[in-house]
Amino acid sequence: GAVVSQHPSWVICKSGTSVKIECRSLDFQATTMFWYRQFPKQSLMLMATSNEGSKATYEQGVEKDKFLINHASLTLSTLTVTSAHPEDSSFYICSARDRDWFTEAFFGQGTRLTVV
Amino acid sequence: AQSVTQPDIHITVSEGASLELRCNYSYGATPYLFWYVQSPGQGLQLLLKYFSGDTLVQGIKGFEAEFKRSQSSFNLRKPSVHWSDAAEYFCAVGSHTGTASKLTFGTGTRLQVTL
Numbered sequence: 001g002a003v004v005s006q007h008p009s010w011v012i013c014k015s016g017t018s019v020k021i022e023c024r025s026l027d028f029q030a031t032t033m034f035w036y037r038q039f040p041k042q043s044l045m046l047m048a049t050s051n052e053g054s055k056a057t058y059e060q061g062v063e064k065d066k067f068l069i070n071h072a073s074l075t076l077s078t079l080t081v082t083s084a085h086p087e088d089s090s091f092y093i094c095s096a097r098d099r100d101w102f103t104e105a106f107f108g109q110g111t112r113l114t115v116v
Numbered sequence: 117a118q119s120v121t122q123p124d125i126h127i128t129v130s131e132g133a134s135l136e137l138r139c140n141y142s143y144g145a146t147p148y149l150f151w152y153v154q155s156p157g158q159g160l161q162l163l164l165k166y167f168s169g170d171t172l173v174q175g176i177k178g179f180e181a182e183f184k185r186s187q188s189s190f191n192l193r194k195p196s197v198h199w200s201d202a203a204e205y206f207c208a209v210g211s212h213t214g215t216a217s218k219l220t221f222g223t224g225t226r227l228q229v230t231l
């Protein structure tokens with residue numbers, strides 16, 4: 001299957017700083033990328049959907065000014081957590097798919113963010 | 117709104133025993149259904165999916181799932197579990213309208229395999 005690479009795998013940052021997470025599709029063009037947040041022992045909650053070259057569509061309750069999503073190319077999307085706080089600590093996972101909805105969305109390995 | 121229910125939070129089976137993980141969905145139209153597996157600290161891997169056609173779907177690693185519209189269910193099965201199957205399993209329903217598409221995940225079932 002296709003590969004989605006997420007970087008970094010884990011990151012620790014201080015409160016008030018910003019951190020960027022990258023999601024790359026290595027061998028296919030990802031017209032759509034999804035960003036999820038997963039709390040310990042809980043399910044994945046969709047945060048936003050981004051289509052290449054367009055603004056991201058955020059789910060209800062997700063602060064778009066806090067979680068900045070950029071999908072500037074067909075192989076790269078970034079999630080920037082701005083002014084991070086300890087409550088932003090979580091596991092963030094991206095997924096990507098190409099133009100055909102009937103193909104699966106491939107998931108990155110996730111990023112463990114800890115804000116201290 | 118679409119939703120997915122996985123009634124079992126945690127299941128323990130012996131290696132070699134059969135397995136069935138339950139999944140019930142709520143969706144107004146024909147559902148697109150998925151099962152994913154997640155190992156600790158990892159992303160998700162697709163086990164199988166149902167879009168249409170044969171209601172019994174074969175997946176990777178010896179897993180299968182059966183779509184039952186009358187019961188709004190999409191249970192995952194494996195005839196003989198291996199210790200390496202221990203992981204978290206998520207059922208998901210997909211929707212696609214126009215340019216928007218999304219997956220809604222269940223809360224997951226943690227599978228423990230005893231030797």
